[in-house]
Amino acid sequence: MTIIQINLQQVQARMAAACQAAGRDPGTVSLLAVSKTFGPETVQSAWAAGQTAFGENYIQEAVQKITALRQLPDANRAPLQWHCIGPIQSNKTRLVAEHFDWVHTVDRLKIAERLSEQRPAGLAPLQVCIQVNVDGGPTKSGVLPQEALALALQVAALPGLRLRGLMSIPELATDFVAATQVFMRVKTLFDALNGSGLALDTLSMGMSADLEAAIHGGSTMVRVGSAIFGAR
Numbered sequence: 017m018t019i020i021q022i023n024l025q026q027v028q029a030r031m032a033a034a035c036q037a038a039g040r041d042p043g044t045v046s047l048l049a050v051s052k053t054f055g056p057e058t059v060q061s062a063w064a065a066g067q068t069a070f071g072e073n074y075i076q077e078a079v080q081k082i083t084a085l086r087q088l089p090d091a092n093r094a095p096l097q098w099h100c101i102g103p104i105q106s107n108k109t110r111l112v113a114e115h116f117d118w119v120h121t122v123d124r125l126k127i128a129e130r131l132s133e134q135r136p137a138g139l140a141p142l143q144v145c146i147q148v149n150v151d152g153g154p155t156k157s158g159v160l161p162q163e164a165l166a167l168a169l170q171v172a173a174l175p176g177l178r179l180r181g182l183m184s185i186p187e188l189a190t191d192f193v194a195a196t197q198v199f200m201r202v203k204t205l206f207d208a209l210n211g212s213g214l215a216l217d218t219l220s221m222g223m224s225a226d227l228e229a230a231i232h233g234g235s236t237m238v239r240v241g242s243a244i245f246g247a248r
């Protein structure tokens with residue numbers, strides 16, 4: 017077994033244990049492997065170990081990897097799925113629209129509009145989550161919770177995008193209960209949006225250090241980097 021195989025199994029075991037402890041079906045939480053700063057060979061070993069969804073923060077670095085690994089998938093496997101989880105500047109939206117399958121970090125209408133317009137017609141709509149700043153910290157990206165519904169309704173109407181849910185990166189809390197409560201605030205917002213006529217199925221939250229709390233709080237997709245690939 018490779019280190020990456022062992023790490024992937026450990027992360028999956030943590031996810032399964034957290035689901036069990038929270039009384040949730042393990043099939044309701046998926047794993048996004050965050051491969052930023054690691055090369056295409058590393059992604060390829062995780063793929064060989066069964067992982068198909070990868071998260072990237074830096075657009076140019078990601079596009080190189082996506083291009084290098086384009087020939088990888090075989091007929092017996094689902095194709096690689098690439099998720100953009102880093103901040104997106106206006107001048108990078110075209111690269112994102114042309115290369116990624118998902119974007120987790122939509123927090124402005126202008127960026128969403130550009131992604132929609134620039135999504136190539138031959139590709140499926142870009143699957144997007146709206147990033148929510150649930151802690152209220154002024155330096156962090158994401159819409160404020162009270163602005164999420166208005167943005168979600170506008171994003172849901174864009175033809176090149178398909179709105180899937182919410183994403184959040186709360187501050188690391190000092191204890192499990194506090195962490196879970198913050199994640200639950202995002203879940204409450206998610207439920208409220210679904211009660212307002214949207215059909216969201218994805219709650220992207222939890223990383224290496226706090227995936228258990230995120231799963232208790234209702235996460236459906238954890239984004240895990242260092243626990244799989246090692247320190248960056």
Ligand SMILES: *Cc1c(COP(=O)(O)O)cnc(C)c1O
Binds near residue numbers: 050223
């Ligand atoms: C880097 C990153 C992760 C993964 O963080 P780890 O602590 O390495 O698991 C998850 N989400 C986002 C948005 C990131 O930037």
